[in-house]
Amino acid sequence: MRTKMRKQQGFTIIELIIVVVILGLLAAAAIPRFTDVSSDAEDAALEGVAGGFASAVGIVRGEWELSGRPKGDSSTGAGAEVSLDQILLYVDGNTGYPVSGDNDAAHDENLVAEDCVSVMQSILQGAPTVTTDFSNLEQTRYFTYVTQDSAAGNDMCVYYLTNTIKNEATAPSGDDYLTVGNAFVYNPRNGGVSIHSNNQ
Template identity: 45%
Template sequence: MKKQQGFTIIELIIVIVIIGLLGANALPRFLGATDDAKDASVEGVAGGFASAVGLVRAEWELAGRPSGDTNVVYDTVSIDVNDLGYPVATANVTTQGDDLTVANCIQVFNAILQQPPTHIALGSSYSSERYLVNAGSATTQDCIFALANGTSIESGDTVAASHFTATGVQGFYYDADAGQISIFEN
């Protein structure tokens, strides 16, 4: 009886072909995993933000829909809301109607999210924060929260408007006039 001493060349070639076919099928799925993780991160933060905006508005509804410069208490934090009950700043902060500044956007982000991701404002020096924060134009009145990962920003760079519009940037807008949160990807 002859002892087998290993694999034949045909068996090795078959195994290599099978591994190659499996790899060719699985590789594209793994290449998109980073983008999927970024999408999930933005969607999670935007969803939490939207829920919190809804809860602040519910507090305003429970208070009887007061008009004018109104504060509601949400999770022990006093938040300034507009005439429609959507958050625009923390208490006792002056806003120009519903025109939100970068400072107002940061205040809302910090006040309504229990543990907000790290963030930095337009014009500040970047040092590995998760989100970049900007205010929209006077006509859109949006807050813009862009995921820093995926931008070309490096530690020590000044956060510029171009970081919010670069290709591949993901994030979400907050429109205080309608209480609407919209996810975007450039």
């Protein structure tokens, strides 16, 4: 008996065009979802650190309460001291919220950016890297500076997720956090932590 050999056939040009069109439609539907993933990840990272920061601020204030609400020394301007897991922190003598973690008692009333760095590093275990140097964004996760609360006039710390401001020409300042990048703001006079996401 003879076996008949079948001639192999490939795809026709029409079939290939249909497959390409279908793949194009699937890609067009999927790409916007993947571009939103990075914005969602930035928001989640910021919210996670801000939530941990707010919890730690509450723990420091609780320790201040347990220590009998120390006021510090008003004659020298030294802030109240609180020890948290053998780490010395300075807190606002009236409210008990941390204002410095680097043993710099003089910054009870007026914060500087280094105080914001030391607060984050002192109250968070395994704290993310934070800098005051805008030219060093590639090496750190957060950039910080001090701004003023327009309503109360007191100093506040602004912590930017560096990935969201690395393309800015100049360092953010003042109330830029309302319109630029993703940041959370810490107010040491009331312990408030607010998140500002400016993803488009």
